[in-house]
Amino acid sequence: MSQSLNLANLANLPSAIARPNYAREALRPGILHIGVGNFHRAHQAVYLDDLFNAGKDHDWALIGAGIRSGDRAMRQALEPQDWLTTVVELEPGVDVARVTGSMVGFVPVGEDGRAIVDALDGPGLRIVSLTVTEGGYCIDPATGAFNPEHPDIVHDAAHMDAPRGVFGVLLAALRRRRDGGLAPFTVMSCDNIPHNGQVARDAVAGLADLVDPALAAFVREQVAFPNSMVDRITPATTDRERAILSERFGIQDNWPVFCEPFRQWVLEDNFPTGRPALEEVGVTFTPHVAAFELMKLRILNGGHAAIAYPAGLLGIHFVHDAMADPLVSGFLDRLETEEIIPHVPPVPGVDLQDYYRLIASRFANPGVGDTIPRLAQDGSNRQPKFILPSTRDRLKAGADVTGLALESALWCRYCAGTTDAGEPFTLDDPNAARLTPAALAAKDDPSAFLALRDIFGDIADASLFRSRFETALKSLWRDGTRATLQRYLNADG
Structure with missing residues (x-):
């Protein structure tokens, strides 16, 4: 009989299932991630779970966030299981399942991003990471340049009190931190876009240009946007994957992640307010991203x-x-x-x-x-x-x-x-x-x-x-x- 995934049932899972060896209650959030999809949970969340299992950097746990309907569905799926995720690595004849615990919360998803702005109003969260897809960066696809006429940008420039786009949310949070005397968080894009850090910087600063030139200068001069390269093939989850997980591994997970064994993460080391020691779990830090x-x-x-x-x-x-x-x-x-x-x-x-x-x-x-x-x-x-x-x-x-x-x-x-x-x-x-x-x-x-x-x-x-x-x-x-x-x-x- 399969077990529902949650903290209370961790000890009852089959012995072959790897699970966190750290105390979840001892984790403190240091990263807010916008766009909690399958790739993020098979990639960044797994690297952090590895780091926590090694007894390192327990003040860098994840808080999920989002502003789209898909983010709301993900939050609803993960909340009953205490934000735990089952990750299954698939290779012919060698399927391995593990439960990851690196996410410790998820900001309520509303019609706008005000809840995320509120969550970022404190010194503990020092990195905001993003997986918002290639199409979410408000760029002209023919030139790769920031598009100030994108509907989300136009809306947020006029409604910074209730932004509906990811870059409006980031800018509103950065403005609040600046005005409150807090150091800006680092913005870490994990999307498949050439020079993704620079593209994210152009979007935040480009929006700021429409709102307040002084704020735009602050973004360009004070906020770090490291470039990265991420890689892991991670298909969408269907009832097929849920059934396989229940029948083969004895776990009922509302939204498990199935993926290939291979993973790669290459990062620029540009984190002024600190970062987890991800190099100890296989991340490559290099200026040649x-x-x-x-x-x-x-x-x-x-x-x-x-x-x-x-x-x-x-x-x-x-x-x-x-x-x-x-x-x-x-x-x-x-x-x-x-x-x-x-x-x-x-x-x-x-x-x-x-x-x-x-x-x-x-x-x-x-x-x-x-x-x-x-x-x-x-x-x-x-x-x-x-x-x-x-x-x-x-x-x-x-x-x-x-x-x-x-x-x-x-x-x-x-x-x-x-x-x-x-x-x-x-x-x-x-x-x-x-x-x-x-x-x-x-x-x-x-x-x-x-x-x-x-x-x-x-x-x-x-x-x-x-x-x-x-x-x-x-x-x-x-x-x-x-x-x-x-x-x-x-x-x-």
Whole structure:
């Protein structure tokens, strides 16, 4: 019989389940995390749990926070289990479960962020960390620059007493701390965005520019925004995972996390008010975060995009099944080897080909159960960050972009909302309302999709890219995904 997860039942869990060896009541919060999703609980929360289990830094526990409906649902799921989470690492034949206890509370989620601002009005919380997705940073996807006309920014600039966006919340909390004579907290982004610390800084300071120039100067001069690179494949939780946890491990968890064994965290050491000793549990502190970050964004995240759209068009649901398809995995391999990796700068201590082989093996792990719909979502935010920078680099170098243009064409065809077999699906993208009409128009006029200038930017003006994109898209509509991929793989390099 399975046991409900909570502090009272920890001792009753099966002996094979690892659990906190520290006293939860002795922990003191030092980090407030905004955006408590699966990735955070499989990544930052696990590193901190490791540190606490080692008897270190018990004043750096986590407090969860959020302002979206999904944050409210997460809080409701975790509260009855005393903020504990079951993390299951999946590998063929070797599944390992543990219960983490590094989160000790969760700020009530309201219609705005005033409760978070109140929670940050004290010296104990010295770091605010973020996982608010690539699309949550109020940036122009074509340029990567802060967008002062984003609806959340416009609203919060006029309503700093009740901000509804994450950066309005951060700015309101920083202003209150400044006015109260408290040192500012460090803002630590853990999202997959190039130079994520700088992007977060631009968003907070950019909003401050609209509110108070003196406050903007304070943010730029006094607040630390370290860059980071984070990595762990963490699928969404469904009833499938809950059932597996109950049947195989004897635990009833409202929102367990299933993930791969691999994890990585690279950080700049820029924490003026202190930080936990995360280097003792495997975190890499280095001034070269940008090199690690670009490697991961181009090779791993770009690789996810490369398999997502052909697999989605072929009706493949799981990532490991996509990797078992020789056309999909062959496309990934050729694209990475010939067009992506050659334009990734060297990374200290890393062989890029070895890194790619590790990535491919992680994608192929059948135990994780990662899904193609998860990889395919939010393409309008992810393409400009993960794929189009490689395209731009090759165009500047005078190199061909056949594979990268094909990837963009596959995304365009996917945005039309049907598989090759004609099965409709819902496009999971905040810009779906304009992507799908543009993709359907592109069936007859490929330039209709490239006219999305906020996504493609100046790449849409490159004649070589336009030609390769048009050829690929026409082939996808005329001959289908399999024939188009086969033609690409058969072509001479």
